[in-house]
Every structure is written in structure tokens, then in C-alpha cells.
Amino acid sequence: QVQLVESGGDLVEAGGSLRLSCVASEDTFTKWAMGWFRQAPGKDREFVANIHWNGRTTYYGDSVKGRFTISRDNGMNTVYLQMNNLKPEDTGVYYCARETRPIGVRAVAAYDFGGQGTQVSVSS
Numbered sequence: 001q002v003q004l005v006e007s008g009g010d011l012v013e014a015g016g017s018l019r020l021s022c023v024a025s026e027d028t029f030t031k032w033a034m035g036w037f038r039q040a041p042g043k044d045r046e047f048v049a050n051i052h053w054n055g056r057t058t059y060y061g062d063s064v065k066g067r068f069t070i071s072r073d074n075g076m077n078t079v080y081l082q083m084n085n086l087k088p089e090d091t092g093v094y095y096c097a098r099e100t101r102p103i104g105v106r107a108v109a110a111y112d113f114g115g116q117g118t119q120v121s122v123s124s
Helices: none
Strands: 004-007 011-013 018-024 033-039 046-051 058-060 068-073 078-083 092-099 111-113 118-123
Touching: 004 092, 018 033, 018 092, 018 118, 033 068, 033 078, 033 111, 046 068, 046 078, 046 092, 058 068, 078 092
Parallel strands: 011 118
Antiparallel strands: 004 018, 018 078, 033 046, 033 092, 046 058, 068 078, 092 111, 092 118
């Protein structure tokens, strides 16, 4: 079971920015594509972004495209999510995950989750 530690969440005003980090505890980090998901209270977990193992290919959910950027540092076993122009609807707990099943990068079931998440709250 992969262990992932997310950090960087905070309370910000609409229009602000945050950078989330996720550190993986495994030496095989470079083998896997990684993703970010978020979950608002009472809602299903939602796909945010995915990055290929080499960092050259990325995917984004429609609601964050053009505002969020996913990146990774394989030497540090870390994946990042830069979030700009934040909106109140971006509020939720953000989780990173390792893509382990080839059933589509936007599917929750494609991933192994291993962290507690980090809370992002955006005030209007």
C-alpha cells in the first residue's frame, strides 16, 4: 500500500493561489502516473489532474483547466498542484493518488489512495 502525504491546503480568498504537495514513500514513484482528486462535503470524489510518470503528459478536469497546473519532481518523490484564480467551488479535501489500473485517468477506481488529504477552503 502506497503512503502519500499531502500538504499545502489553507483558507484563501477567491482569486488567490495555493500550491499543494504530495510526497510518496516509495522508491518506485517514477513508475507511476499520479493524480489529484478533490472531495467537497456531501459530494463524490472528483478528478482534478493527472500527470504521466515522465511529466510530459497531463490531463485536467474541465472545471480546473487553465487555472491549475500539475507537475512532479521524481528525484523528490513529489507531485505538485499549483492552483491559481481559486473559486469558492474549489473548496474541498484534496487527495493525491497513484494510477495503478488502466481504466481511464479520470476514474477514481484507477487509483490507489494512501493519504489523509489536505483541506482547501476558498472564501467568496
